[in-house]
Amino acid sequence: xxxxxxxxxxxxxxxxxxxxxxxxxxxxxxxxxxxxxxxxxxxxxxxxxxxxxxxxxxxxxxxxxxxxxxxxxxxxxxxxxxxxxxxxxxxxxxxxxxxxxxxxxxxxxxxxxxxxxxxxxxxxxxxxxxxxxxxxxxxxxxxxxxxxx
Ligand code: NI
Numbered sequence: 749x750x751x752x753x754x755x756x757x758x759x760x761x762x763x764x765x766x767x768x769x770x771x772x773x774x775x776x777x778x779x780x781x782x783x784x785x786x787x788x789x790x791x792x793x794x795x796x797x798x799x800x801x802x803x804x805x806x807x808x809x810x811x812x813x814x815x816x817x818x819x820x821x822x823x824x825x826x827x828x829x830x831x832x833x834x835x836x837x838x839x840x841x842x843x844x845x846x847x848x849x850x851x852x853x854x855x856x857x858x859x860x861x862x863x864x865x866x867x868x869x870x871x872x873x874x875x876x877x878x879x880x881x882x883x884x885x886x887x888x889x890x891x892x893x894x895x896x897x
Contacts, residue, residue: 750782751789752800757842763888766803768823783808792840794878796885799841807882811874824859837891847895855879
């Protein structure tokens with residue numbers, strides 16, 4: 749288990765478009781384990797690789813109250829969305845702040861798992877929000893760009 753340092757707003761890693769993963773190596777698996785450890789340690793519900801300084805398209809999410817249902821998304825893409833939700837959002841890279849952001853109510857993503865098998869997953873409410881927020885990180889975007897006054 750290793751906790752990695754979370755980059756905060758102002759760090760250029762958070763503004764970059766990340767590269768797709770072509771192969772899951774032992775190093776990739778270690779990165780994913782560390783991302784989960786780092787997310788749980790920080791009390792977050794999601795973390796994207798650029799937040800720990802790695803410019804690869806990898807996201808981890810866990811929106812369960814118990815923190816025992818990790819989701820790992822490699823090269824995730826949003827394939828459909830529906831509805832709208834407006835609510836509070838925060839980010840481990842923007843410490844001690846939150847803002848109101850509108851996101852789709854339901855989001856379906858396509859991604860690869862740790863064995864590079866493709867799968868799709870549908871999320872609602874907080875999970876839908878997490879999909880959008882984390883995938884935005886992979887394209888160098890932070891939720892603060894989307895805050896409504
Ligand atoms: Ni974030």
